Amino acid sequence: MQKTTGSRRDQMLLFARNFLKHPRMLGSVIPSSRFLIDGLLKHLDFNRARVIVEYGPGVGTITTHVLKRMHPDAKLIVIEMNDDFVRFLRENVPDPRLHVVHGSAADVGPELKKLGYDSADYAISGIPFSTMPPEVRADILQKTNAVLNPQGAFLVYQFSPSIGMHLERAFGTVTRTFEPLNIPPAQLYVARPRAVA
Template sequence: MSSASQFANRRSQMTSAWRFLRGFIENPGHVASVLPSSSALLSRLRDLKCLRDSEFVIELGPGTGETTQALLESMPAKSRLLSIELVPEFAVHLREMVIDPRLHVVQGNALKLTELSALHRELAPDAVISGVPFSHFSDEQANRLVRSVRVCLKPGGTFVAYQFRNDVRDHADELFGRPQVTAVPLNIPPLSIFEWSKPASTSKEMARSDWSLSRNHGAIGNKY
């Protein structure tokens, strides 16, 4: 890498770090950390098996785009990534930072996942990758989001959440079962990556279950 390229890369990283810190200060209830994602986390995300043959992936809470770039690096050339970011400044920065025809950035609330995915998708997602902090949600909001993920995922799809705390398990384990857990101790602060799989069965029992979840989600969604 040339000196000019190295300087540009460092400048981009500093800009992302500053925007992330400012976003945390201005939106402490919606931004999980004062720092962008670490190289240790990005490496783990690139290794996710669910990305390799994916056609459509949804990312929740991409922040300033480091995780988005990591996901795209492991996704097929003809796949699509829908990234939903709540903080307007982060969404603008993400559109500027990651130029990729597979990426579509939406400024919106992850709690509106069902509505947003219906507006912007052609297929049910193979995976939903979430960095939104479940520890900042009420129980009702967390349940709503997990139910939305379960309903929108294709059979056999994967739900991934990277979190500083285990709160997400209080809501996801009941619907998905026990997750595969990968620790990322070198992140600051340390975090864990949780992976759940939606059963691949297309039985009537599963269809009724997802229909019931969809109805319950709609009832909860009317409150927001």
Template sequence: MISSSVAKTTVLNRIKSRASRFFGQWGVFFKGFIKHPVMVGSIIPSSSFTVKKMLAPVDWDNTKLFVEYGPGIGTFCQPILDRMRPDATLLVIDLNEDFIKYLQYNFRDSRFVAVHGSAADVNAIINNLGFAHADYILSGLPFSTLPNNLGPVIAEETAKAIRPGGAFLVYQFRARARDFMIPYFRKIDNGYALWNVLPCHLFWGWKE
């Protein structure tokens, strides 16, 4: 029979383990924000409500390659993997090496590929992986504050990378993100995620 002291120790160890994993995620995210604030855009990961609403229009049965820019600690990664086909691929691209290392360690799914690089090079990256195009590309990058005129460049390269019928999924705190999409996507659906810290604008730019 297990003594009460042993049982208490076991419970405490479980609590410590869970707390370590939780604060470990937040620690990595906070560190990434401090190192690259204009690239991360927010100190708080997206809410589950935002994730669900953002991914709702995706046609998962016809998705072979899903790309995410700036995945952070992977808030969207597991929900995407849960929805994807067994033969599909999730490619995430981030300039922050700490995030990439964290994701490579924590996501061991064979469909998951994490690349340390720039979203501006998305076409070269997907071609190197053997794909001609992406079906959907998701981004939470803060377009209006990206340095070196990267916002328009990423928008243009993204439009080239997406197949006809696919979409560019964007969530931003500022509605100005839509301005970067307008030159390349004639149809843009709008949404809003109130239950998020901070509330954010949602856009779905469809490739004709």
């Protein structure tokens, strides 16, 4: 079983420092609550999933919960743009099933190919789509839909409800729930992939 060496206090301080530097990239001053994490991950079939992708893992709050639950043969690929978070994850989450990519979610397809995968079973994201340029948001959503297995899903948590209509354009079916026990309260979405022509 994996273990983390970074303390919860270290995680919180690093997250808060980076929120102050990049508030539009994080969206919240503290990591996600256990209620949000449980509400999101209940839609993930850990017995079946072998390739899981996470965009913007930050200090690994959701990452570590995924690693605790996922199959011993599964792979978790996290894609993070922030230098501090990439370093923190590589130094503090020593699980061989974890692969940390320093890059953009828009590169999900090539990053999967580098590791020998054609597709992913699930993708998870809390990156703030509402603050992105529209063309970047559309590109990430389209590429995520393209790499998901037909039985997979894109699990998204956001603090703004505006992503709903963009998910509906890019994916086959989208369902939404609300998690009030988080700071701030969050919208949770499950987007099932649309067939790619």
